[in-house]
Amino acid sequence: xxxxxxxxxxxxxxxxxxxxxxxxxxxxxxxxxxxxxxxxxxxxxxxxxxxxxxxxxxxxxxxxxxxxxxxxxxxxxxxxxxxxxxxxxxxxxxxxxxxxxxxxxxxxxxxxxxxxxxxxxxxxxxxxxxxxxxxxxxxxxxxxxxxxxxxxxxxxxxxxxxxxxxxxxxxxxxxxxxxxxxxxxxxxxxxxxxxxxxxxxxxxxxxxxxxxxxxxxxxxxxxxxxxxxxxxxxxxxxxxx
Amino acid sequence: xxxxxxxxxxxxxxxxxxxxxxxxxxxxxxxxxxxxxxxxxxxxxxxxxxxxxxxxxxxxxxxxxxxxxxxxxxxxxxxxxxxxxxxxxxxxxxxxxxxxxxxxxxxxxxxxxxxxxxxxxxxxxxxxxxxxxxxxxxxxxxxxxxxxxxxxxxxxxxxxxxxxxxxxxxxxxxxxxxxxxxxxxxxxxxxxxxxxxxxxxxxxxxxxxxxxxxxxxxxxxxxxxxxxxxxxxxxxxxxxxxxxxxxxxxxxxxxxxxxxxxxxxxxxxxxxxxxxxxxxxxxxxx
Numbered sequence: 001x002x003x004x005x006x007x008x009x010x011x012x013x014x015x016x017x018x019x020x021x022x023x024x025x026x027x028x029x030x031x032x033x034x035x036x037x038x039x040x041x042x043x044x045x046x047x048x049x050x051x052x053x054x055x056x057x058x059x060x061x062x063x064x065x066x067x068x069x070x071x072x073x074x075x076x077x078x079x080x081x082x083x084x085x086x087x088x089x090x091x092x093x094x095x096x097x098x099x100x101x102x103x104x105x106x107x108x109x110x111x112x113x114x115x116x117x118x119x120x121x122x123x124x125x126x127x128x129x130x131x132x133x134x135x136x137x138x139x140x141x142x143x144x145x146x147x148x149x150x151x152x153x154x155x156x157x158x159x160x161x162x163x164x165x166x167x168x169x170x171x172x173x174x175x176x177x178x179x180x181x182x183x184x185x186x187x188x189x190x191x192x193x194x195x196x197x198x199x200x201x202x203x204x205x206x207x208x209x210x211x212x213x214x215x216x217x218x219x220x221x222x223x224x225x226x227x228x229x230x231x232x233x234x235x236x237x238x239x240x241x
Numbered sequence: 242x243x244x245x246x247x248x249x250x251x252x253x254x255x256x257x258x259x260x261x262x263x264x265x266x267x268x269x270x271x272x273x274x275x276x277x278x279x280x281x282x283x284x285x286x287x288x289x290x291x292x293x294x295x296x297x298x299x300x301x302x303x304x305x306x307x308x309x310x311x312x313x314x315x316x317x318x319x320x321x322x323x324x325x326x327x328x329x330x331x332x333x334x335x336x337x338x339x340x341x342x343x344x345x346x347x348x349x350x351x352x353x354x355x356x357x358x359x360x361x362x363x364x365x366x367x368x369x370x371x372x373x374x375x376x377x378x379x380x381x382x383x384x385x386x387x388x389x390x391x392x393x394x395x396x397x398x399x400x401x402x403x404x405x406x407x408x409x410x411x412x413x414x415x416x417x418x419x420x421x422x423x424x425x426x427x428x429x430x431x432x433x434x435x436x437x438x439x440x441x442x443x444x445x446x447x448x449x450x451x452x453x454x455x456x457x458x459x460x461x462x463x464x465x466x467x468x469x470x471x472x473x474x475x476x477x478x479x480x481x482x483x484x485x486x487x488x489x490x491x492x493x494x495x496x497x498x499x500x501x502x503x504x505x506x507x508x509x510x511x512x513x514x515x516x517x518x519x520x521x522x523x524x525x526x527x
Contacts, residue, residue, distance in 0.1 A: 058527065079527070082527065083441045085441075086439065087440070088441075089441075102252065110437070114441055
Protein backbone atom coordinates (compact mmCIF):
# COMPACT_ATOMS: atom_id res chain seq x y z
CA UNK A 1 0.00 0.00 0.00
CA UNK A 2 2.57 2.53 1.20
CA UNK A 3 6.22 1.60 1.45
CA UNK A 4 9.15 3.87 2.30
CA UNK A 5 12.59 2.38 1.69
CA UNK A 6 15.58 4.31 3.08
CA UNK A 7 13.95 7.57 2.08
CA UNK A 8 15.91 10.79 2.25
CA UNK A 9 14.55 14.21 1.40
CA UNK A 10 16.20 17.57 0.91
CA UNK A 11 14.42 20.71 -0.16
CA UNK A 12 16.04 23.12 -2.63
CA UNK A 13 18.10 25.75 -0.82
CA UNK A 14 16.81 29.26 -0.19
CA UNK A 15 18.05 32.57 -1.57
CA UNK A 16 21.70 32.58 -0.54
CA UNK A 17 22.06 28.95 -1.65
CA UNK A 18 19.82 28.96 -4.73
CA UNK A 19 20.46 25.95 -6.94
CA UNK A 20 21.83 23.91 -4.08
CA UNK A 21 20.02 21.60 -1.67
CA UNK A 22 19.16 22.51 1.90
CA UNK A 23 19.88 20.31 4.94
CA UNK A 24 18.16 16.90 4.96
CA UNK A 25 14.51 17.14 6.03
CA UNK A 26 14.19 13.35 6.21
CA UNK A 27 16.89 10.72 6.57
CA UNK A 28 16.75 6.99 6.14
CA UNK A 29 13.02 6.53 6.68
CA UNK A 30 11.77 2.96 6.14
CA UNK A 31 8.32 1.60 6.94
CA UNK A 32 5.34 -0.02 5.26
CA UNK A 33 1.65 0.50 5.90
CA UNK A 34 -0.79 -2.23 4.87
CA UNK A 35 -4.05 -1.68 3.04
CA UNK A 36 -6.93 -0.65 5.29
CA UNK A 37 -4.69 0.40 8.20
CA UNK A 38 -5.05 3.45 10.44
CA UNK A 39 -1.74 5.06 11.39
CA UNK A 40 -0.86 8.07 13.50
CA UNK A 41 2.12 10.14 12.42
CA UNK A 42 3.51 11.79 15.55
CA UNK A 43 6.39 14.04 16.49
CA UNK A 44 7.17 17.62 17.42
CA UNK A 45 6.86 20.50 14.98
CA UNK A 46 9.62 20.42 12.39
CA UNK A 47 10.24 16.70 12.83
CA UNK A 48 9.23 16.03 9.19
CA UNK A 49 5.60 14.89 9.52
CA UNK A 50 4.39 17.13 6.72
CA UNK A 51 7.27 16.02 4.50
CA UNK A 52 6.32 12.36 5.00
CA UNK A 53 2.69 13.14 4.19
CA UNK A 54 3.64 15.15 1.10
CA UNK A 55 5.68 12.19 -0.13
CA UNK A 56 2.61 10.00 0.47
CA UNK A 57 0.24 12.15 -1.59
CA UNK A 58 2.82 12.70 -4.32
CA UNK A 59 3.30 16.42 -3.69
CA UNK A 60 7.02 15.59 -3.45
CA UNK A 61 9.38 12.94 -4.70
CA UNK A 62 12.15 11.55 -2.52
CA UNK A 63 15.72 12.78 -2.97
CA UNK A 64 16.99 9.30 -2.02
CA UNK A 65 15.47 5.88 -1.60
CA UNK A 66 12.07 4.78 -2.83
CA UNK A 67 8.51 5.73 -1.96
CA UNK A 68 5.87 3.33 -3.21
CA UNK A 69 2.26 4.52 -3.05
CA UNK A 70 -0.68 2.47 -4.37
CA UNK A 71 1.70 0.39 -6.45
CA UNK A 72 3.57 3.34 -8.00
CA UNK A 73 7.28 3.68 -7.34
CA UNK A 74 7.42 7.46 -7.27
CA UNK A 75 11.16 8.09 -7.44
CA UNK A 76 11.48 6.93 -11.02
CA UNK A 77 7.90 7.12 -12.32
CA UNK A 78 7.34 9.43 -15.28
CA UNK A 79 5.63 12.70 -14.32
CA UNK A 80 2.60 11.77 -16.42
CA UNK A 81 1.95 8.68 -14.26
CA UNK A 82 1.38 10.70 -11.07
CA UNK A 83 -2.05 12.35 -11.67
CA UNK A 84 -3.85 9.00 -11.99
CA UNK A 85 -2.49 7.92 -8.59
CA UNK A 86 -3.24 11.30 -7.00
CA UNK A 87 -6.89 10.80 -7.91
CA UNK A 88 -6.98 7.69 -5.73
CA UNK A 89 -5.75 9.68 -2.71
CA UNK A 90 -7.72 12.09 -0.51
CA UNK A 91 -5.81 14.84 1.30
CA UNK A 92 -6.97 16.96 4.24
CA UNK A 93 -4.82 20.02 4.89
CA UNK A 94 -4.54 21.98 8.09
CA UNK A 95 -5.36 25.15 6.14
CA UNK A 96 -8.21 23.38 4.26
CA UNK A 97 -7.23 24.71 0.82
CA UNK A 98 -10.80 25.23 -0.30
CA UNK A 99 -11.40 27.43 -3.34
CA UNK A 100 -13.06 30.58 -1.94
CA UNK A 101 -14.84 31.65 -5.13
CA UNK A 102 -16.73 28.36 -5.47
CA UNK A 103 -19.71 27.12 -3.50
CA UNK A 104 -19.29 24.37 -0.94
CA UNK A 105 -21.04 22.02 -3.37
CA UNK A 106 -18.58 22.78 -6.18
CA UNK A 107 -15.59 22.45 -3.88
CA UNK A 108 -16.71 19.00 -2.84
CA UNK A 109 -17.63 18.04 -6.41
CA UNK A 110 -14.16 18.93 -7.70
CA UNK A 111 -12.56 15.45 -7.47
CA UNK A 112 -15.58 13.87 -9.18
CA UNK A 113 -15.55 16.43 -11.97
CA UNK A 114 -11.81 15.88 -12.45
CA UNK A 115 -12.55 12.17 -12.75
CA UNK A 116 -15.00 13.03 -15.53
CA UNK A 117 -18.17 11.99 -13.68
CA UNK A 118 -21.34 13.29 -15.39
CA UNK A 119 -23.17 16.08 -13.55
CA UNK A 120 -26.33 14.06 -13.11
CA UNK A 121 -24.62 11.22 -11.25
CA UNK A 122 -22.27 13.29 -9.10
CA UNK A 123 -25.06 15.37 -7.54
CA UNK A 124 -26.32 12.50 -5.42
CA UNK A 125 -22.81 11.60 -4.21
CA UNK A 126 -21.94 15.17 -3.23
CA UNK A 127 -25.23 15.65 -1.40
CA UNK A 128 -24.72 12.34 0.40
CA UNK A 129 -21.22 13.21 1.57
CA UNK A 130 -22.33 16.69 2.69
CA UNK A 131 -25.07 15.03 4.74
CA UNK A 132 -22.41 12.72 6.23
CA UNK A 133 -20.35 15.67 7.46
CA UNK A 134 -23.55 17.45 8.55
CA UNK A 135 -23.34 20.39 6.16
CA UNK A 136 -26.02 19.58 3.63
CA UNK A 137 -27.76 22.88 4.38
CA UNK A 138 -24.60 24.87 3.51
CA UNK A 139 -24.15 23.42 0.04
CA UNK A 140 -24.67 26.79 -1.66
CA UNK A 141 -22.59 28.83 0.77
CA UNK A 142 -19.13 30.09 -0.07
CA UNK A 143 -16.36 28.64 2.18
CA UNK A 144 -15.34 32.01 3.67
CA UNK A 145 -18.86 32.31 5.10
CA UNK A 146 -18.33 29.16 7.20
CA UNK A 147 -16.61 28.63 10.54
CA UNK A 148 -13.19 26.96 10.76
CA UNK A 149 -14.74 23.69 11.89
CA UNK A 150 -17.25 23.73 9.07
CA UNK A 151 -14.52 24.45 6.53
CA UNK A 152 -12.50 21.56 7.89
CA UNK A 153 -15.48 19.25 7.44
CA UNK A 154 -15.85 20.49 3.84
CA UNK A 155 -12.18 19.69 3.31
CA UNK A 156 -12.81 16.17 4.66
CA UNK A 157 -15.86 15.80 2.41
CA UNK A 158 -13.76 16.82 -0.61
CA UNK A 159 -11.01 14.39 0.40
CA UNK A 160 -13.32 11.37 0.60
CA UNK A 161 -16.16 12.09 -1.86
CA UNK A 162 -14.53 9.98 -4.59
CA UNK A 163 -13.95 7.01 -2.24
CA UNK A 164 -10.14 7.19 -2.28
CA UNK A 165 -8.07 4.18 -1.33
CA UNK A 166 -5.82 6.34 0.85
CA UNK A 167 -6.67 9.37 3.00
CA UNK A 168 -3.86 11.46 4.49
CA UNK A 169 -4.56 14.30 6.92
CA UNK A 170 -2.03 16.90 8.07
CA UNK A 171 -2.88 18.31 11.51
CA UNK A 172 -6.58 18.14 10.66
CA UNK A 173 -7.67 19.24 14.12
CA UNK A 174 -5.30 22.19 14.34
CA UNK A 175 -8.11 24.70 13.85
CA UNK A 176 -10.84 22.83 15.70
CA UNK A 177 -12.15 22.83 19.26
CA UNK A 178 -12.24 19.56 21.19
CA UNK A 179 -15.78 18.63 20.26
CA UNK A 180 -15.20 19.26 16.56
CA UNK A 181 -11.88 17.40 16.73
CA UNK A 182 -13.64 14.38 18.18
CA UNK A 183 -16.26 14.52 15.46
CA UNK A 184 -13.54 14.70 12.80
CA UNK A 185 -11.79 11.70 14.29
CA UNK A 186 -15.06 9.79 14.22
CA UNK A 187 -15.41 10.57 10.50
CA UNK A 188 -11.86 9.38 9.77
CA UNK A 189 -12.37 6.23 11.85
CA UNK A 190 -15.56 5.49 9.96
CA UNK A 191 -13.73 5.88 6.64
CA UNK A 192 -11.13 3.45 7.92
CA UNK A 193 -13.78 0.90 8.94
CA UNK A 194 -15.06 0.89 5.35
CA UNK A 195 -11.61 -0.16 4.15
CA UNK A 196 -9.81 3.10 3.45
CA UNK A 197 -6.18 3.40 4.51
CA UNK A 198 -5.85 6.44 6.77
CA UNK A 199 -2.72 8.31 7.87
CA UNK A 200 -3.13 11.24 10.27
CA UNK A 201 -0.31 13.55 11.33
CA UNK A 202 -0.97 15.31 14.63
CA UNK A 203 0.66 16.54 17.83
CA UNK A 204 -2.66 16.29 19.70
CA UNK A 205 -1.93 13.61 22.34
CA UNK A 206 -5.53 13.61 23.57
CA UNK A 207 -6.78 12.73 20.13
CA UNK A 208 -4.33 9.82 19.85
CA UNK A 209 -5.40 8.54 23.27
CA UNK A 210 -9.03 8.55 22.12
CA UNK A 211 -8.32 6.34 19.14
CA UNK A 212 -5.46 3.93 19.87
CA UNK A 213 -3.70 2.85 16.70
CA UNK A 214 -0.15 2.13 15.50
CA UNK A 215 2.01 5.23 15.32
CA UNK A 216 5.06 6.38 13.39
CA UNK A 217 7.07 8.76 15.52
CA UNK A 218 9.40 11.24 13.85
CA UNK A 219 12.25 13.12 15.45
CA UNK A 220 14.60 15.42 13.56
CA UNK A 221 13.68 13.84 10.25
CA UNK A 222 14.29 10.30 11.46
CA UNK A 223 11.93 7.54 12.48
CA UNK A 224 12.15 6.71 16.22
CA UNK A 225 12.34 3.02 16.87
CA UNK A 226 10.42 1.88 13.77
CA UNK A 227 10.21 -1.73 14.96
CA UNK A 228 8.34 -0.50 17.99
CA UNK A 229 5.39 0.38 15.74
CA UNK A 230 4.94 -2.91 14.05
CA UNK A 231 6.70 -5.39 11.86
CA UNK A 232 5.94 -3.53 8.69
CA UNK A 233 6.81 -6.12 6.10
CA UNK A 234 4.90 -8.93 7.80
CA UNK A 235 1.86 -6.71 8.13
CA UNK A 236 2.13 -5.74 4.46
CA UNK A 237 1.88 -9.39 3.44
CA UNK A 238 -1.23 -9.77 5.59
CA UNK A 239 -2.69 -6.58 4.28
CA UNK A 240 -2.38 -7.64 0.68
CA UNK A 241 -3.84 -11.07 1.36
CA UNK B 242 -28.39 27.54 -8.59
CA UNK B 243 -27.20 30.18 -11.03
CA UNK B 244 -24.04 30.59 -8.98
CA UNK B 245 -23.41 26.89 -9.06
CA UNK B 246 -23.90 26.72 -12.81
CA UNK B 247 -21.57 29.65 -13.25
CA UNK B 248 -18.69 28.11 -11.37
CA UNK B 249 -19.08 24.42 -12.03
CA UNK B 250 -17.38 24.72 -15.44
CA UNK B 251 -14.73 27.12 -14.19
CA UNK B 252 -12.95 25.50 -11.25
CA UNK B 253 -9.97 27.83 -11.57
CA UNK B 254 -12.16 30.94 -11.41
CA UNK B 255 -10.54 32.17 -14.63
CA UNK B 256 -13.57 34.15 -15.71
CA UNK B 257 -12.84 36.47 -12.84
CA UNK B 258 -9.04 36.17 -12.77
CA UNK B 259 -8.71 36.77 -16.51
CA UNK B 260 -11.29 39.43 -17.18
CA UNK B 261 -11.44 43.08 -18.10
CA UNK B 262 -10.78 44.71 -21.42
CA UNK B 263 -7.00 45.09 -21.29
CA UNK B 264 -6.13 41.88 -23.14
CA UNK B 265 -9.02 42.04 -25.65
CA UNK B 266 -8.24 45.75 -26.16
CA UNK B 267 -4.59 45.05 -26.94
CA UNK B 268 -5.52 42.17 -29.23
CA UNK B 269 -8.10 44.42 -30.91
CA UNK B 270 -5.40 46.97 -31.69
CA UNK B 271 -3.21 44.24 -33.10
CA UNK B 272 -6.08 42.76 -35.11
CA UNK B 273 -6.58 46.20 -36.62
CA UNK B 274 -2.93 46.25 -37.68
CA UNK B 275 -3.22 42.69 -38.94
CA UNK B 276 -6.29 43.58 -41.01
CA UNK B 277 -4.45 46.54 -42.53
CA UNK B 278 -1.45 44.33 -43.29
CA UNK B 279 -3.68 41.69 -44.89
CA UNK B 280 -5.42 44.28 -47.02
CA UNK B 281 -2.04 45.74 -47.94
CA UNK B 282 -0.73 42.32 -48.92
CA UNK B 283 -3.83 41.56 -50.98
CA UNK B 284 -3.73 44.97 -52.66
CA UNK B 285 -0.02 44.71 -53.45
CA UNK B 286 -0.58 41.23 -54.80
CA UNK B 287 -3.37 42.46 -57.11
CA UNK B 288 -1.21 45.34 -58.33
CA UNK B 289 1.80 43.11 -58.91
CA UNK B 290 -0.26 40.59 -60.82
CA UNK B 291 -1.92 43.18 -62.98
CA UNK B 292 1.32 44.95 -63.78
CA UNK B 293 3.09 41.67 -64.39
CA UNK B 294 0.39 40.69 -66.86
CA UNK B 295 0.81 44.04 -68.58
CA UNK B 296 4.54 43.66 -68.67
CA UNK B 297 4.41 40.25 -70.30
CA UNK B 298 2.71 41.76 -73.37
CA UNK B 299 4.71 44.88 -72.95
CA UNK B 300 6.28 45.00 -76.37
CA UNK B 301 4.13 46.16 -79.25
CA UNK B 302 5.14 46.59 -82.86
CA UNK B 303 3.40 49.20 -84.96
CA UNK B 304 3.36 49.24 -88.76
CA UNK B 305 2.20 52.55 -90.08
CA UNK B 306 0.36 52.42 -93.43
CA UNK B 307 0.02 48.70 -93.09
CA UNK B 308 -1.71 46.42 -95.47
CA UNK B 309 -2.63 42.88 -94.59
CA UNK B 310 0.28 41.35 -96.45
CA UNK B 311 2.89 43.46 -94.63
CA UNK B 312 1.31 42.73 -91.30
CA UNK B 313 1.34 38.99 -91.96
CA UNK B 314 4.95 39.14 -93.07
CA UNK B 315 5.88 40.97 -89.87
CA UNK B 316 4.03 38.43 -87.69
CA UNK B 317 5.74 35.54 -89.47
CA UNK B 318 9.15 37.18 -89.05
CA UNK B 319 8.54 37.79 -85.34
CA UNK B 320 7.37 34.22 -84.73
CA UNK B 321 10.58 32.99 -86.31
CA UNK B 322 12.67 34.83 -83.69
CA UNK B 323 13.81 32.61 -80.81
CA UNK B 324 13.24 35.23 -78.07
CA UNK B 325 9.60 35.79 -79.10
CA UNK B 326 7.16 33.46 -77.36
CA UNK B 327 4.09 34.73 -79.11
CA UNK B 328 3.26 37.34 -81.71
CA UNK B 329 -0.30 38.23 -82.48
CA UNK B 330 -1.74 40.93 -84.73
CA UNK B 331 -4.26 42.98 -82.84
CA UNK B 332 -7.76 42.72 -84.28
CA UNK B 333 -8.63 45.93 -86.12
CA UNK B 334 -12.03 46.09 -84.42
CA UNK B 335 -10.36 45.92 -81.02
CA UNK B 336 -7.94 48.62 -81.98
CA UNK B 337 -10.81 50.91 -83.02
CA UNK B 338 -12.48 50.12 -79.73
CA UNK B 339 -9.32 51.01 -77.76
CA UNK B 340 -8.92 54.30 -79.58
CA UNK B 341 -12.56 55.36 -79.47
CA UNK B 342 -12.10 57.67 -76.46
CA UNK B 343 -9.57 59.68 -78.42
CA UNK B 344 -10.66 59.32 -82.02
CA UNK B 345 -14.38 58.76 -81.81
CA UNK B 346 -15.48 56.18 -84.37
CA UNK B 347 -12.25 56.41 -86.27
CA UNK B 348 -13.74 58.48 -89.01
CA UNK B 349 -11.78 56.63 -91.66
CA UNK B 350 -8.40 57.61 -90.21
CA UNK B 351 -5.65 55.28 -91.31
CA UNK B 352 -4.77 53.13 -88.28
CA UNK B 353 -1.45 51.36 -87.95
CA UNK B 354 -1.40 47.61 -87.68
CA UNK B 355 -0.42 46.64 -84.15
CA UNK B 356 1.29 43.38 -83.21
CA UNK B 357 1.52 42.32 -79.57
CA UNK B 358 4.58 40.32 -78.64
CA UNK B 359 5.09 38.13 -75.60
CA UNK B 360 8.77 37.58 -74.92
CA UNK B 361 10.25 34.32 -73.73
CA UNK B 362 12.71 36.24 -71.60
CA UNK B 363 11.74 39.74 -70.54
CA UNK B 364 15.40 40.71 -70.38
CA UNK B 365 15.71 40.48 -74.19
CA UNK B 366 16.34 43.89 -75.72
CA UNK B 367 13.28 45.04 -77.70
CA UNK B 368 15.41 47.49 -79.72
CA UNK B 369 17.34 44.60 -81.28
CA UNK B 370 14.08 42.87 -82.17
CA UNK B 371 12.91 46.05 -83.86
CA UNK B 372 16.17 46.36 -85.81
CA UNK B 373 15.99 42.78 -87.09
CA UNK B 374 12.32 43.14 -87.99
CA UNK B 375 13.06 46.33 -89.91
CA UNK B 376 15.30 44.30 -92.23
CA UNK B 377 12.22 42.33 -93.41
CA UNK B 378 9.53 44.93 -92.94
CA UNK B 379 10.82 48.47 -93.14
CA UNK B 380 9.20 51.25 -91.17
CA UNK B 381 8.19 49.31 -88.04
CA UNK B 382 8.11 51.05 -84.66
CA UNK B 383 8.77 49.02 -81.50
CA UNK B 384 7.28 50.22 -78.23
CA UNK B 385 8.69 48.75 -75.01
CA UNK B 386 7.18 50.15 -71.83
CA UNK B 387 7.76 46.80 -70.13
CA UNK B 388 10.79 47.80 -68.14
CA UNK B 389 9.30 50.33 -65.75
CA UNK B 390 6.10 48.31 -65.45
CA UNK B 391 8.24 45.41 -64.37
CA UNK B 392 10.01 47.56 -61.82
CA UNK B 393 6.67 48.66 -60.42
CA UNK B 394 5.58 45.05 -60.20
CA UNK B 395 8.76 44.21 -58.30
CA UNK B 396 8.05 47.08 -55.92
CA UNK B 397 4.52 45.80 -55.38
CA UNK B 398 5.88 42.35 -54.62
CA UNK B 399 8.29 43.76 -52.02
CA UNK B 400 5.38 45.61 -50.43
CA UNK B 401 3.49 42.34 -50.32
CA UNK B 402 6.39 40.58 -48.61
CA UNK B 403 6.67 43.48 -46.17
CA UNK B 404 2.95 43.19 -45.35
CA UNK B 405 3.34 39.49 -44.53
CA UNK B 406 6.34 40.30 -42.33
CA UNK B 407 4.24 42.90 -40.49
CA UNK B 408 1.53 40.27 -40.05
CA UNK B 409 4.03 37.80 -38.56
CA UNK B 410 5.36 40.52 -36.23
CA UNK B 411 1.83 41.37 -35.07
CA UNK B 412 1.16 37.69 -34.34
CA UNK B 413 4.41 37.46 -32.35
CA UNK B 414 3.54 40.54 -30.27
CA UNK B 415 0.04 39.14 -29.67
CA UNK B 416 1.60 35.90 -28.44
CA UNK B 417 3.85 37.87 -26.07
CA UNK B 418 0.86 39.82 -24.69
CA UNK B 419 -1.07 36.58 -24.14
CA UNK B 420 1.96 35.05 -22.40
CA UNK B 421 2.11 37.99 -19.99
CA UNK B 422 -1.64 37.72 -19.32
CA UNK B 423 -1.28 33.97 -18.75
CA UNK B 424 1.46 34.53 -16.20
CA UNK B 425 -0.70 37.10 -14.43
CA UNK B 426 -3.55 34.58 -14.36
CA UNK B 427 -1.25 31.88 -12.98
CA UNK B 428 -0.08 34.23 -10.24
CA UNK B 429 -3.67 35.19 -9.36
CA UNK B 430 -4.84 31.56 -9.27
CA UNK B 431 -1.69 29.87 -8.02
CA UNK B 432 -3.51 28.33 -5.04
CA UNK B 433 -6.32 27.01 -7.20
CA UNK B 434 -3.91 25.56 -9.73
CA UNK B 435 -1.98 23.83 -6.95
CA UNK B 436 -5.18 22.46 -5.42
CA UNK B 437 -6.32 21.07 -8.76
CA UNK B 438 -2.87 19.67 -9.43
CA UNK B 439 -2.92 18.03 -6.01
CA UNK B 440 -6.34 16.53 -6.68
CA UNK B 441 -4.89 14.77 -9.72
CA UNK B 442 -5.65 17.19 -12.54
CA UNK B 443 -3.41 16.53 -15.53
CA UNK B 444 -1.33 19.35 -17.02
CA UNK B 445 -3.49 19.14 -20.13
CA UNK B 446 -6.64 19.78 -18.11
CA UNK B 447 -5.26 22.84 -16.32
CA UNK B 448 -3.54 24.22 -19.42
CA UNK B 449 -6.69 23.56 -21.44
CA UNK B 450 -8.81 25.75 -19.16
CA UNK B 451 -6.34 28.63 -19.41
CA UNK B 452 -6.03 28.13 -23.18
CA UNK B 453 -9.78 28.17 -23.72
CA UNK B 454 -10.23 31.34 -21.71
CA UNK B 455 -7.32 33.21 -23.29
CA UNK B 456 -8.21 32.02 -26.78
CA UNK B 457 -11.71 33.35 -26.28
CA UNK B 458 -10.47 36.73 -25.00
CA UNK B 459 -8.06 37.05 -27.93
CA UNK B 460 -10.77 36.12 -30.43
CA UNK B 461 -13.16 38.68 -28.90
CA UNK B 462 -10.54 41.40 -29.22
CA UNK B 463 -9.80 40.32 -32.79
CA UNK B 464 -13.47 40.56 -33.79
CA UNK B 465 -13.63 44.12 -32.46
CA UNK B 466 -10.32 45.14 -34.07
CA UNK B 467 -11.13 43.62 -37.44
CA UNK B 468 -14.59 45.19 -37.46
CA UNK B 469 -13.01 48.57 -36.67
CA UNK B 470 -10.66 48.23 -39.66
CA UNK B 471 -13.49 47.76 -42.20
CA UNK B 472 -14.42 51.45 -42.79
CA UNK B 473 -10.79 52.46 -43.28
CA UNK B 474 -10.19 49.53 -45.62
CA UNK B 475 -13.31 50.34 -47.65
CA UNK B 476 -12.03 53.89 -48.26
CA UNK B 477 -8.57 52.58 -49.20
CA UNK B 478 -10.11 50.00 -51.54
CA UNK B 479 -12.03 52.77 -53.27
CA UNK B 480 -8.87 54.82 -53.71
CA UNK B 481 -6.90 51.84 -54.99
CA UNK B 482 -9.56 50.60 -57.42
CA UNK B 483 -8.23 52.52 -60.46
CA UNK B 484 -4.78 50.97 -59.93
CA UNK B 485 -5.79 47.40 -59.32
CA UNK B 486 -8.42 47.38 -62.04
CA UNK B 487 -10.85 45.85 -59.59
CA UNK B 488 -14.42 46.15 -60.74
CA UNK B 489 -15.79 45.95 -57.20
CA UNK B 490 -15.94 49.11 -55.11
CA UNK B 491 -15.90 49.90 -51.39
CA UNK B 492 -17.07 47.09 -49.11
CA UNK B 493 -17.37 44.59 -51.95
CA UNK B 494 -13.68 45.03 -52.77
CA UNK B 495 -12.44 44.00 -49.29
CA UNK B 496 -10.65 40.68 -48.83
CA UNK B 497 -13.47 39.30 -46.68
CA UNK B 498 -12.17 35.73 -46.51
CA UNK B 499 -8.80 36.88 -45.16
CA UNK B 500 -10.42 39.30 -42.70
CA UNK B 501 -12.77 36.58 -41.45
CA UNK B 502 -9.71 34.46 -40.71
CA UNK B 503 -8.29 37.03 -38.24
CA UNK B 504 -10.45 36.11 -35.18
CA UNK B 505 -9.90 32.33 -35.55
CA UNK B 506 -6.17 32.98 -35.96
CA UNK B 507 -6.19 35.18 -32.85
CA UNK B 508 -7.96 32.37 -30.97
CA UNK B 509 -5.28 29.96 -32.15
CA UNK B 510 -2.43 32.28 -31.10
CA UNK B 511 -4.04 32.83 -27.67
CA UNK B 512 -4.82 29.15 -27.19
CA UNK B 513 -1.37 27.90 -28.21
CA UNK B 514 0.52 30.54 -26.23
CA UNK B 515 -1.50 29.82 -23.07
CA UNK B 516 -1.00 26.07 -23.50
CA UNK B 517 2.75 26.51 -23.84
CA UNK B 518 3.06 29.00 -20.95
CA UNK B 519 0.94 27.02 -18.48
CA UNK B 520 2.52 23.67 -19.29
CA UNK B 521 5.96 25.13 -18.81
CA UNK B 522 4.90 26.69 -15.49
CA UNK B 523 3.38 23.41 -14.29
CA UNK B 524 6.71 21.64 -14.83
CA UNK B 525 7.90 23.15 -11.55
CA UNK B 526 5.29 21.06 -9.71
CA UNK B 527 6.10 17.38 -9.21
